[in-house]
Amino acid sequence: MNIASNNQLEGLNSKELAKARRKEGRLFFNLSLPSLITILIVVFIPVFWLSSLSFFDRAGDFSWENYDRIFQSQLYIKTFIVTLKISFITLFFCILLGYPLCYWLSQLPNRLASILMIFVLLPFWTSILVRTYAWLVILQRNGIINDTLISIGWIDEPLQLAHNLTGSIIGMVHILLPFFILPLFASMRSIDNNFIRAAISLGSTPRGAFWQVFFKMSLPGFFAGTVLVFVLALGTYVTPALLGGGKIQMLAQRIDSTIMLYSNWGAASALGVVLLILAFAVIWIFNRAFGIDKLFMR
Amino acid sequence: MAAVEMVGKRKYNNLWLDFAGVCILFFLALPTFIVIPMSFSGASYLEFPPESWSFRWYESYFGSSEWMRSTRTSLLVAFLTTIIATPLGSLAAYGLTFTSARVRNVSQLIVVVPILVPVILIAIGVFHLYAKLGLNYTITGIVIAHTSLAVPFVIITVLAGLKNYDFNQELAARSLGASRPRALLTITLPQVKFSIQTGALLAFITSLDEVVVSMFVSGGENATITRRMFNSLRDQVDPTIAAISSCLIIISVSALVTVLIFNRNQSKDQI
Numbered sequence: 001m002n003i004a005s006n007n008q009l010e011g012l013n014s015k016e017l018a019k020a021r022r023k024e025g026r027l028f029f030n031l032s033l034p035s036l037i038t039i040l041i042v043v044f045i046p047v048f049w050l051s052s053l054s055f056f057d058r059a060g061d062f063s064w065e066n067y068d069r070i071f072q073s074q075l076y077i078k079t080f081i082v083t084l085k086i087s088f089i090t091l092f093f094c095i096l097l098g099y100p101l102c103y104w105l106s107q108l109p110n111r112l113a114s115i116l117m118i119f120v121l122l123p124f125w126t127s128i129l130v131r132t133y134a135w136l137v138i139l140q141r142n143g144i145i146n147d148t149l150i151s152i153g154w155i156d157e158p159l160q161l162a163h164n165l166t167g168s169i170i171g172m173v174h175i176l177l178p179f180f181i182l183p184l185f186a187s188m189r190s191i192d193n194n195f196i197r198a199a200i201s202l203g204s205t206p207r208g209a210f211w212q213v214f215f216k217m218s219l220p221g222f223f224a225g226t227v228l229v230f231v232l233a234l235g236t237y238v239t240p241a242l243l244g245g246g247k248i249q250m251l252a253q254r255i256d257s258t259i260m261l262y263s264n265w266g267a268a269s270a271l272g273v274v275l276l277i278l279a280f281a282v283i284w285i286f287n288r289a290f291g292i293d294k295l296f297m298r
Numbered sequence: 299m300a301a302v303e304m305v306g307k308r309k310y311n312n313l314w315l316d317f318a319g320v321c322i323l324f325f326l327a328l329p330t331f332i333v334i335p336m337s338f339s340g341a342s343y344l345e346f347p348p349e350s351w352s353f354r355w356y357e358s359y360f361g362s363s364e365w366m367r368s369t370r371t372s373l374l375v376a377f378l379t380t381i382i383a384t385p386l387g388s389l390a391a392y393g394l395t396f397t398s399a400r401v402r403n404v405s406q407l408i409v410v411v412p413i414l415v416p417v418i419l420i421a422i423g424v425f426h427l428y429a430k431l432g433l434n435y436t437i438t439g440i441v442i443a444h445t446s447l448a449v450p451f452v453i454i455t456v457l458a459g460l461k462n463y464d465f466n467q468e469l470a471a472r473s474l475g476a477s478r479p480r481a482l483l484t485i486t487l488p489q490v491k492f493s494i495q496t497g498a499l500l501a502f503i504t505s506l507d508e509v510v511v512s513m514f515v516s517g518g519e520n521a522t523i524t525r526r527m528f529n530s531l532r533d534q535v536d537p538t539i540a541a542i543s544s545c546l547i548i549i550s551v552s553a554l555v556t557v558l559i560f561n562r563n564q565s566k567d568q569i
Binding site: 022030036040041051122127174178235272279 | 315316319322323327329332333336343344345346387389390391394395396397398401403405406408411412414415416417419420423424426427443446449450453454506509510524528531532539540543546547550551558
């Protein structure tokens with residue numbers, strides 16, 4: 001009897017406690033409202049408004065004509081292809097350079113790895129514009145690379161490194177690589193090397209242990225870096241504008257010029273919507289698989 | 299020492315990895331710094347290594363009233379953005395640690411959107427919102443736009459700091475009679491101080507280095523330095539930009555060094 005009533009009491013109490021906790025949660029949520037409202041007003045509302053323009057024709061009636069137009073025009077289709085191509089190539093090189101670097105850093109003593117991470121953080125904290133400018137200076141016709149290669153006699157004519165696809169990709173890999181390294185390194189650092197030793201002592205080859213244990217455990221960071229690099233690459237504006245020499249038009253620049261030069265708001269907006277859908281499809285898949293907080297939280 | 303390599307027979311694998319690692323680190327860190335020696339070049343075009351040295355590009359930067367005006371605008375905007383975004387973001391992070399997982403997840407989605415949405419869409423959208431409100435080319439307008447871009451970085455940094463903080467300390471203070479705000483200010487705040495300072499520096503750098511939104515909503519009297527740099531880079535490679543870039547690099551490096559010193563102090567405290 002006594003025990004039963006105790007249980008009953010506890011049950012009542014836990015209900016009240018849960019209610020109080022929910023109430024407290026709501027109260028504290030108010031603290032984040034100023035930030036969230038600022039973001040909603042300055043980011044969400046303008047972007048939604050811009051996107052909505054794509055669903056109306058010039059007379060202001062609902063129509064799909066902007067989408068018909070962008071998917072029939074050679075110019076816009078070429079822009080999509082170039083954007084996807086550059087984004088995938090950039091992602092490929094970020095993985096190619098980033099994964100071995102992170103693996104190497106994760107196997108070094110903690111202290112040394114932290115010191116070497118400064119080399120990754122430095123570009124992360126430096127202006128994209130400054131870094132793009134540096135590459136412009138390095139890659140131009142009479143830049144350091146061409147001068148060096150000519151003076152040691154490897155080439156006679158300067159290579160065309162800037163103002164084209166090559167320059168844009170070099171610049172973008174440099175700018176996006178830290179976004180790949182930071183989540184991946186955090187992920188690798190939390191892997192206990194004893195797992196790999198255990199796998200080997202249980203009969204796995206070192207190579208097998210690496211792929212079946214280490215690589216698999218690094219996947220959350222690997223995918224977080226992949227999503228960040230790919231999504232940011234899709235929307236890049238500054239780097240191809242400066243290092244592409246006007247020849248490389250990615251989606252962001254095409255949207256800009258469609259509005260600024262041709263005042264074609266409907267088509268630009270439709271391009272923007274496609275860009276948003278691409279970006280959010282990737283993010284949505286990541287959110288379902290790992291949770292959005294894994295994208296930035298370390 | 300790599301565990302895999304330790305067991306494996308072929309030790310030279312490790313040397314190759316060392317070599318590749320060092321090369322990739324150089325690729326990441328060096329290119330930017332090439333700008334600094336070049337900014338002291340005496341020639342009227344960019345060369346490396348410079349054959350003669352001079353301060354002419356710094357004179358051309360500091361002597362230009364237009365460059366100086368946009369430098370002042372950028373620094374003012376970055377300062378105002380920092381002092382607005384830091385308390386807003388810190389409060390939001392504090393609030394979000396107490397909400398239910400569901401609400402927190404949705405809020406985090408909202409928070410990362412400004413980082414992930416292609417910034418050109420934000421820029422064009424904000425430009426037209428501001429056209430209706432008369433905020434284009436005003437300091438207020440640029441600061442509001444930059445605040446919404448900087449707040450996510452503050453929230454993410456402070457949330458990470460709060461993750462390592464034991465909230466029972468705040469409960470202890472309250473059970474001993476401190477009011478909730480007092481417990482927050484005297485117990486919690488000093489312990490996540492470093493995260494907040496890191497967030498503030500990130501907010502400052504985010505605003506100072508922001509290009510695309512500034513290109514649309516800043517201009518005229520209130521053009522930011524990045525807007526002016528971008529426009530000048532599209533036309534030609536003016537060596538004055540090398541001098542300005544060097545100054546921006548120094549600011550970034552100082553900010554990063556400050557953060558690293560915070561982190562070192564913090565990890566010492568924890569031990």
